[in-house]
Amino acid sequence: MDRDISNMMITPLSGIQNDQFGKENNVRLPLLLDRVMEGRARKSESRLLQLPAELLGDIADELADDKPTLASLALVNSDCRQLARSCQFAEVCFDYSPQAIGLLHKLLDECLERQNSSRNLTIGSCIRRVTMAADVQWMARRNEKLYESIWGETSSQFTKEDTQLLREEGSKQYEAYRNCVLRVISGAMPNLEYVGWHDRYLVYEDFFALLSRSPAQHLILHRVPLNQPYILEPPVTPATWPLRSLSLSVREAFRFGADFGADEQTAPEEPLMEGQRQDTPRSMSLFYITLFQRCAPTLEFLKWSDQSIGLGGAPCSFGDTRISFPRLRTADLLYHSKLDKTVFASFLDAPLRHLCLPSHFDVDQLREPLATLGTLRHLETLVLPQVDTKEKASLLQPFLTRHPHISKLSVSEREGARGDDQFLSSQIIPLLRPDRFVNLRSLSLAFGDGTTSAERGPRSTTIPESSLEAIGKLVSLEQLCLSAGIRYGWRTQWLINHDILRKHLVGLTKLKKLAFSRDTYSPNPIFAMLDEVEGYYSMRDVGREQKAAARARPELDNSHEGLADDEIWERAHRNLMLDEADKYAVLLPDLESILCGQRPMGIRRSPGRGGPARAFPLTEERDECYTFLRRTFDIDSPVD
Incomplete structure (x- = not known):
């Protein structure tokens, strides 16, 4: 195979x-010309090519996307050919x-x-x-x-x-x-x-x-x-x-x-x-x-995934001796579920600034390393995915409490967690007291309560108002991401209520970025009895209201004639999301961007902030923004 x-x-x-x-x-x-010349002297006497390599690099940057000009430049002489190649290759x-x-x-x-x-x-x-x-x-x-x-x-x-x-x-x-x-x-x-x-x-x-x-x-x-x-x-x-x-x-x-x-x-x-x-x-x-013995002395970033999930086998072990990672700043273990205590201990011994624990792990293998760890003094980012059992929540609570100095936190519970299995609201959010987590600038919370059941009945979810109230007190936040329900695929189950959200988030006056992921909206009222909010983006039903909404922002569109129903729906949805974004921009004076309804939007403010703030679309189409959300609210990779 x-x-x-x-x-x-x-x-x-x-x-x-x-x-x-x-x-x-x-x-x-593009690399600098001196690097790609590999120590050879420039032969050309052209005044252009006598410029410092850094300035030539800036010029090469400007030409990087102009293929015809680069092709012509490569024909001038050997020095120009190498300068052109530094962009082309x-x-x-x-x-x-x-x-x-x-x-x-x-x-x-x-x-x-x-x-x-x-x-x-x-x-x-x-x-x-x-x-x-x-x-x-x-x-x-x-x-x-x-x-x-x-x-x-x-x-x-x-x-x-x-x-x-x-x-x-x-x-x-x-x-x-x-x-x-x-x-x-x-x-x-x-x-x-x-x-x-x-x-x-x-x-x-x-x-x-x-x-x-x-x-x-x-x-x-x-x-x-x-x-x-x-x-x-x-x-x-x-x-x-x-x-x-x-x-x-x-x-x-x-x-x-x-x-x-x-x-x-x-x-x-x-x-x-x-x-x-x-x-x-x-x-x-x-x-x-x-x-790791070969590369650990120099390694600064590690993203380690296990591709044998579900195939059985013993956990990965470093044996009886830890491996030292003296320069490791980032450990992303999200997709590795089979690590033993020596592996965890090796990474937790490193001078980490950014840590993502596995979404699934053996609590017994992590308990001892966490208990003996103390505090990661330099930790800035902490990602805790899949807080899905009471035992795991109890293990992670004191670990989070020992790190109130972090500036970025991302926590999610199992997407299908319900009732007593929803630990985010009951055991994690109460720890985030604004008088302790004073450095917290970024927060991402993914709530559960989702379902893939084919049974009839409501398949929508909401975020508890008590949790929103607690989040609204974290006045140090500069960026916030919220989601709920199933996280991938066509099902979107978080029936969002922007009025309630604005009521609780109005105090977050330092917010620059606000993101709502997996949010959905009520479809055409004739389908309301079916509770098909999870199919809002796939049904795209068009009625009189959608046709009117599609024309609400004429400055964004050249023509409204001859549009298919799907195009009408997309314009109507875009305009409705822009309306919601405008309301957030009025309440949050520093807001620069917002994501809702799969529409990333920027905020344009008048000079001196005397006039109204207006939202504008950052993309031509809807975008689920998984890459943007990961890079912004979780751990960004220097190489991906």
């Missing part, structure tokens, strides 16, 4: 319809396209030239970021017969053996391509800073041998299957792997029995390491131990 190239022709399913807002990356990408994606393969061949030539001590200027020296993410369409095009044999109209004409042979040929072709990418990453890109590996295809020991010898200090391994848990130590890897940030999501390859093996390809045999026997058992714990 993990060595089946056909899996890379399928677009992964997602319960998110639109999530574009907040994904913009404003980091300057600052970020490279190997997506299996003809363009990516053509670039790969050029980089392989440069790799050989470097081995022969060539002094030619290179494309590789301009590359700052590499992403390995095969595009499903290019995978299908380059394996047309395989695609046809599985999903095509003539698939019945292919035998099982034909398909299996095509799979093997496609896999070998991809593996050769993948090995070449690894080779140029390790040997042709001296200024490489970032590698993002997103191909979900089996990797072997040489994968880590080559990656660990690249200059990249920021690494993402996203859902990468390992042929086996490798032991990452010399001679496989260097003694140190000086990573600064690591987003780690790997697992051991799936193995099926004989009943499932007819279509399953067998991974090639690998040579044994020195002193290793064929039957030497390996565990993912040993893989993680040896990996």
